[in-house]
Amino acid sequence: MGISINVGMKQDYSYLFQSMSTGSGGGMGNLNFLSDYASIKNGSYGKLMKAYYAETGNSAKSASKTSSNKKSISTASDDTKTLANIEKAAEGMKEVADDLLATGSDSVFRKVSVTRKDEFGFENTTKEYDVDKIYKAVSSFADKYNKVIDAVEKSETQSIVNKTLSLVNMTEANKDLLAKVGITIGEDGDLSIDEKTFKAADMNTAKSLFNGNNSYAYRVSAQASLIDYAASRESNKSNTYTFTGNFSNNYSTGNLMDALF
16 A cells, blocks of 8 residues: 655655655655755755765665664664764764853963063063964864764764754854854865964954854854754664663654654
8 A cells, every 4th residue: 555645745855765665666756856956956055965865876775774684673764883973073063162162261262461572672461362272273163063064974864964954054154254264164064264364363253253152153062962962862763672672662653753854
């Protein structure tokens, strides 16, 4: 008996992909819905969307997974290694973001006393930002951000991909401000930072981006937690049985259906 799908109510492309390996040919017609994503072939969406939608051998891949996991009834969309890498990357991104958000004596934006001699040999002491220290922290932030993008590229879990796309959108929204401190967004969504431009930039602009509540770094930290949680939740789906020998909630019909939306 076939399954009726009302695509007018909700077009869930991950579900349509899953149906490709279960039908006798009718599922391939669902590929027409991918035309909705024609506008995001390039740009910051490209890397994630290609990984999630553009595998032409998806049906064969699914069959291979089924064959190699005959003894498993895990409901997780990704393997353990992929999910572990995503969790590690998200935790790393949150850590460096939180370091930038620190206040008081722990803040990288805390001004330090700098003493210089003028043309007459007199010493003058002023309070200034430690630009080298700030650059190192922001550079680490960009590196950890890129690791998340790279890790999620291998994911087929819709909730993880969606939360990472929200992170990408957030970064795009701050594109102009990031450019002012020498940070650019590549076509693959990765961040790159030009040291010379950053160190010559106004550190007050950098501080507005990476320090304080509602700053860009603050929102990145929050999104990192959501990505980490989504990966952790997906990992739990491999635990089909509880310690009492009963099916876990992850294998209940309700949660199986929840994974489709």
